[in-house]
Amino acid sequence: MHAHVILAAGQGTRMKSRLPKVLHPLLGKPMLAYAVETALALSPEKLVVVVGHGGEEVAAALRDYPVAVAWQKEQLGTxxxxxxxxxxxxxxxxPVLVTQGDTPLLRPETLKGLLVKVQxxxxxxxxTVELPDPTGYGRILRQGEExxxxxxxxxxxxEVRAIREVNAGAYAFDAFLFQALKEVRNENAAREYYLPDLIAIYRAHGRKVVAVKGVAEEALGVNTREELARVEGVLLSALxxxxxxxxxxxxxxxxIYLEPTVELAPDVTLWPGVVLKGQTRIGEGAEVxxxxxxxxxxxxxxARVLAHTVAxxxxxxxxxDAGPFARLRPGAVLRExxxxxxxxxVKNSLLHPGVKAGHLAYLGDAEVGEGANIGAGVITANYDGKRKHKTLIGKGAFIGSNSVLVAPVRVGDGAMVGAGSVITHEVPEDALAVARGRxxxxEGYARRKREEG
Structure with missing residues (x-):
């Protein structure tokens, strides 16, 4: 068994944001969630996340995970x-694994390799990772794996600067860890206490320190918006x-942008610029x-969603099919x-099989019967300023263009509504409703008006 500690207390000033760095979203979930889920994949006996800057927000984001939250009141180093x-x-x-909250690409298999060495x-x-350009990183001196x-x-x-192997910020320690931490000094320009100093302390106590080389891409950290975009690009490409x-x-x-929560079936077609978020599910042969x-x-x-539709x-x-330029709001259900x-x-409305609403209509809090036709400019006036009301349109009904159905109201099966009508009462089955000025x-009015001018 092992424990795992994730360090997520940093301010992230280079992000230029009020949002704590580890809460910046990557494909729809906070960056920190990736580190937490990677840790949980290894089933630690205890998982502790150390929070500091924006700690209340960070702790709130961790509510659904089985983690303990430790507080670093002053940011005095790793x-x-x-x-x-x-x-x-x-x-x-x-053993205790230690990772950073801002390295979301680390894989459980890589961390397991660190644990094995301590075991x-x-x-x-x-x-450690090798970088083509290690400028700005501390270099690793080693003899064999040590x-x-x-x-x-x-x-x-x-000579040392020519070394391209650098510390990636993920560690495994034996039970000597907390004793060793108390020996770390802050004799540096920032007056902070740094984890890499543990290398010398462990060696001074005769304990072996080894390196496990990983893939550079996995160790990508996020300190800037540019790095955030780069990491998101890696995740997107893999998806x-x-x-x-x-x-x-x-x-x-x-x-194409999509999130890990999205599910797609074979033979789905996605055209350029598609955005798929949340719990979206797309069935076989569907097209977006x-x-x-x-x-x-x-x-x-x-099913088919045409260009520029938002659902x-x-x-x-x-x-x-829906679109182009359709808007389907929550509760919109379009049957076969x-x-x-x-x-x-369409909002909070059920459209039964074969319903047609070709253009320029609003259907809110409505149920539209099978085979009904909704003309251009038709509106269900569902809101009276205080409450929402329901409109019921029967099977095979025909609602003429530019009509307003003032809810609560019912149009019967097979009924017709004349274009331009304002319907405030029930329309019986197979009836024609006309509600407009005759x-x-x-004769000659327009000519006389012109002559007067």
């Missing part, structure tokens, strides 16, 4: 931060590759057109074969 976890690990004799007898194991030291760039000779391997067609894949945005939305097999919390049935066209908005033509 070694000082780790020391704050000691009360939570009293009496714990197993095999090393006192301390650290993750680490002799970590030399900061400002203290390095030209796209995974879904394409499973049979999803992506046209111009580098332009250019620049459509789907969030928490279900597309059943064969949130909607369900689009088999063979149904429904057609919702351009500039149609047209009258005044």
């Amino acid at each position: 070694a000082h931060a780790l020391l704050q976890a000691e009360p939570f690990l009293q009496g714990f004799s197993g 095999e007898g090393a006192g301390m194991a650290l993750l 680490v002799l030291g970590n030399v900061e760039e400002k203290d390095a000779t030209p 796209r590759r995974e879904w394409m391997r499973k049979g999803v067609r992506m046209i111009l894949p580098e332009s 057109g250019p620049y459509a945005v789907l969030e928490d939305t279900v597309l059943e097999p064969g 949130q919390g909607a369900v689009i049935g088999r063979g149904a 074969g429904v057609h919702v066209g351009n500039f149609v908005e 047209q009258r033509n005044i």
Whole structure:
């Protein structure tokens, strides 16, 4: 068994943000969540997250995870931060993994490699990577797998600066850890206590320090918005590759944004600029057109979403289509074969099979019967200023263009509503409702008006 401590107390001033650095989102969830989920994948006996800057917000973001929260009241460096976890690990004799909250690409397999080294007898194991340009990083001096030291760039000779192996900030320690932490000194320009100083302390006590070399991309840390975008790009590329391997067609894949919570079936087609968020599920053979945005939305097999459509919390049935430029708000349910066209908005409404709403309509808090036709400009006036009311439209009904259905109201099966009507009372089955001023033509009026001018 082992324990795991994640250091997430830093301010992240280079992010230029009021949001704590570790809470900046990556594909829809906080950066810190990646570090926590990686840690939990290894089933630690205890998981402690050390918070500091913006700690209340960070602690709130951790509510759904089985973690203990330790507080670093003053930001006095990484070694000082780790020391704050000691009360939570009293009496714990197993290895302790230590990672950073701002390195979201680390894999459980890599961290397991560090644990194994300590279980095999090393006192301390650290993750290292080789960088093409190691400028700004401390260099690792080693003999075989054993680490002799970590030399900061400002203290390095030209020979040491030529070394490209650097400390990646992930460690495993034996039970000597907290005793060693108390020996770390702050004799540096920032007057802070740093974890790499433990290398010399462990060696001074005759304990072996070893390096485990990882993949540079895994150790990417996030300190700036640019680095955040770079890490998100790595995560996105991996997601796209995974879904394409499973049979999803992506046209111009580098332009498609999707989150890890999204599920796609084989033969789904995604056109350029598509955005897929949250609990979106897309069934086999469904197609999402250019620049459509789907969030928490279900597309059943064969459904089509056309360009520039926005759907949130909607369900689009088999063979149904929406768009271009449609808006489906939460609770919009389009059953099989429904057609919702351009500039149609649907909110909290059930459209039964075969309903057609071709253009320029608003359907809110409505139920529309099978095969009904909704004309251009039709509005369900569902809100009276205080409450929402329901509109019921029967099977095969025909609602003429530019009509307003003032809820609560019911239009019966097979009924018709004349264009331009304002319907405030029930329309019986198979009836025609006309609710508008009677047209009258005044002969010659227009000519006389022109002559007066």
